[in-house]
Amino acid sequence: MKNTIKKIFCLLLCIAVIFVFSSCNGFNKKQRFQTSFLDLFDTASTIIAYDDSQKKFDEHYQQFHDKLEEYDRLYDIYKSYDGITNLYTVNQEAKNGPVKVDKKIIDMLEYGKYAYEISGGKTNICFGSVLRLWHDCREAAENNPENAKLPDSQELIEASKHTDINALVIDKENSTVYFSDPKLQLDVGAIAKGYAVEQVCKWAEENLWTSAAISIGGNVTTIGYKNDDGETLWNIGIENPDSKADDYLENVGISNLSVVTSGDYQRYYTVDGEKYCHIINPETLYPAQFMSAVSVICEDSALGDALSTTLFNMTIEDGKRLIDSMDNVEAVWVDRDFNKVYSTGFEQYIMK
Numbered sequence: 605m606k607n608t609i610k611k612i613f614c615l616l617l618c619i620a621v622i623f624v625f626s627s628c629n630g631f632n633k634k635q636r637f638q639t640s641f642l643d644l645f646d647t648a649s650t651i652i653a654y655d656d657s658q659k660k661f662d663e664h665y666q667q668f669h670d671k672l673e674e675y676d677r678l679y680d681i682y683k684s685y686d687g688i689t690n691l692y693t694v695n696q697e698a699k700n701g702p703v704k705v706d707k708k709i710i711d712m713l714e715y716g717k718y719a720y721e722i723s724g725g726k727t728n729i730c731f732g733s734v735l736r737l738w739h740d741c742r743e744a745a746e747n748n749p750e751n752a753k754l755p756d757s758q759e760l761i762e763a764s765k766h767t768d769i770n771a772l773v774i775d776k777e778n779s780t781v782y783f784s785d786p787k788l789q790l791d792v793g794a795i796a797k798g799y800a801v802e803q804v805c806k807w808a809e810e811n812l813w814t815s816a817a818i819s820i821g822g823n824v825t826t827i828g829y830k831n832d833d834g835e836t837l838w839n840i841g842i843e844n845p846d847s848k849a850d851d852y853l854e855n856v857g858i859s860n861l862s863v864v865t866s867g868d869y870q871r872y873y874t875v876d877g878e879k880y881c882h883i884i885n886p887e888t889l890y891p892a893q894f895m896s897a898v899s900v901i902c903e904d905s906a907l908g909d910a911l912s913t914t915l916f917n918m919t920i921e922d923g924k925r926l927i928d929s930m931d932n933v934e935a936v937w938v939d940r941d942f943n944k945v946y947s948t949g950f951e952q953y954i955m956k
Contacts, residue, residue, distance in 0.1 A: 634815070634832050637661035641669065644676045645797045647821030654815040654832040664812040671807060672820070675800035678708050679792055681732070694781050695732065695789050702773075702780035710779055712792065712799045713772065719795050719910035720769050726917040727910050728886055730772050732789030733763035738884055738891075745873040752875045760889040767886070793882075798823050798864060798909020805905065822865040822912075825905050829859050839955055845869045845896040846942040853944070854936060856953040858901065864908030866916045867897035867938075885917045892917045895939050901953055902933040911935070920945050 634654040639661075641649050651668065655661035681691045689705050697703050716729035737755035745752035771785035797820060805818055805825045815832035817840070818825050830836040837857035844853040845867050856863060868881035868891070885892040898915045900908040911933065915923040920937045927935045927947040934950040 636831075639665055644669070644672055645800070645820060647797075649820045650818075652817045653813045653827075655813065664808075668804065668808055668812060668818075672800060672804045675708060675796075675804065678706055679712065679796040679800065681789075681791060691790055691792065698781050698783040699786035699788070702775060702778070702782040704778070704780050707779060708803075709781070710774060710776055712796060713774055713781065713790075714776070715799055715906060715910075716792060716795055717769060717772070717774075719914075723910065723914035723917075725769075726886060726914045727794045728767060728769060729790055729792045729795065730769045730788055731767045731884070731886060732791035733766045733787060734760060734886075734889055735791040735793070735884060736789060737763055738880075738882070742871075742873045742880075742882065745875070749874070752873055754875055754880070757889075764886075764889055794913040795906060795910050797821060798862075799906040801825055801909075802862075802905040822867075822870075823862065823905050823909060824864070825862045826858055826860060837955075842899050842936070843867070843897075844942075845938050849942075853897070853899070853938065855955040856901065857955045858953060861901055861903055862905040862908045863899055863901050864905060864912045865897060865899040866912035868892075869896065883913060883916050887917075893940075894919055895937050896942060897938045898923070898935055900927075900933065900935045901950065907933070 634656060636652065637655055637658060638650065638652045651665060653661060653664070655664060677685050677688055678690045681695055684690065684692045689703065691709065694703050694705060713729065719727045720729070737759055741753060741755050766785050766787035768785060771783055771788045773782040773784055801818070801820050801823045802825070805827060808816065809827045813827055815828040815830065816826070817838050824840050826838045830838045837859050840856050840858060840863050841852035842854045842856065842863060842865060844851065847869070866883060868879065868883070872879050872881040881891045883892050884890065895916065898912055900911045900915070902908045902911070915935060915937070918926070920939065923935065923937065924945070924947055927933055934953065935947045936950050937945040939945065
């Protein structure tokens with residue numbers, strides 16, 4: 605995992621180079637500032653924003669970081685924190701009865717049910733019992749690659765019997781969560797980061813910055829226009845899943861939009877020479893094999909996160925039909941031979 609984070613961190617520094625800014629002009633007194641961090645959502649992150657001074661940017665960055673950290677801790681399924689009832693706590697206790705949680709958890713889980721509906725079950729926050737088996741094997745392989753192995757197929761099948769999203773009982777009025785299936789486990793990795801980024805970026809737009817590009821791992825969200833000039837689009841580089849390629853897959857120009865990517869090239873492990881990525885197809889219980897990567901452009905980072913996982917678990921043909929049925933959503937797919945396929949309106953965003 606450390607090598608993966610270092611790779612993402614290096615990528616984000618490269619992405620920062622793409623953002624070519626004018627430092628100041630006649631009608632813009634704000635200046636460009638940038639910082640990066642590694643401590644939230646198990647990924648590398650970069651913020652580029654226009655602000656009045658270094659001091660003001662540092663203050664705003666700390667406020668942003670603190671707000672995002674709150675979501676990170678609440679949505680963590682792997683560890684507990686003093687004084688916080690988070691998803692780790694929910695996974696431990698919700699089988700015994702309703703667990704009272706923060707509204708931020710309730711709202712995200714509600715969004716998870718919405719994501720399940722629009723994805724036809726291909727994005728399922730109640731798939732934790734299956735994903736835990738893969739997670740444990742992947743972690744063991746990172747520590748001891750010589751003995752890397754796949755989860756037991758019968759264990760996967762047994763775990764899949766406890767993934768019914770209807771067993772997740774949410775009481776919004778009382779802000780509680782209950783599992784009617786005691787073996788149910790939440791894993792919100794397909795939506796939590798995107799949902800958190802969307803909420804915190806909305807808050808940042810209202811309270812911190814009018815011009816920013818914020819990359820939290822594979823989720824890039826833009827606020828306003830580059831240079832804070834009201835007209836220049838942000839130039840975002842989409843990573844190429846082909847490690848032999850010298851350039852980005854595409855450079856896209858956007859404002860007040862998000863770009864979210866899912867791929868098989870960052871978080872994976874190898875068994876007997878074959879690569880197994882972290883995105884698991886709920887129909888096969890094994891990593892999806894349809895493509896190398898898919899990137900979604902839309903107005904909502906949470907939707908982009910859910911859709912990128914959904915599309916990764918579909919054929920490109922089925923994915924195109926889904927995207928073309930939605931308003932203000934576009935995507936680009938990269939198949940396993942690194943060929944690109946665009947949704948109907950994606951090319952309007954490509955920087956020439």
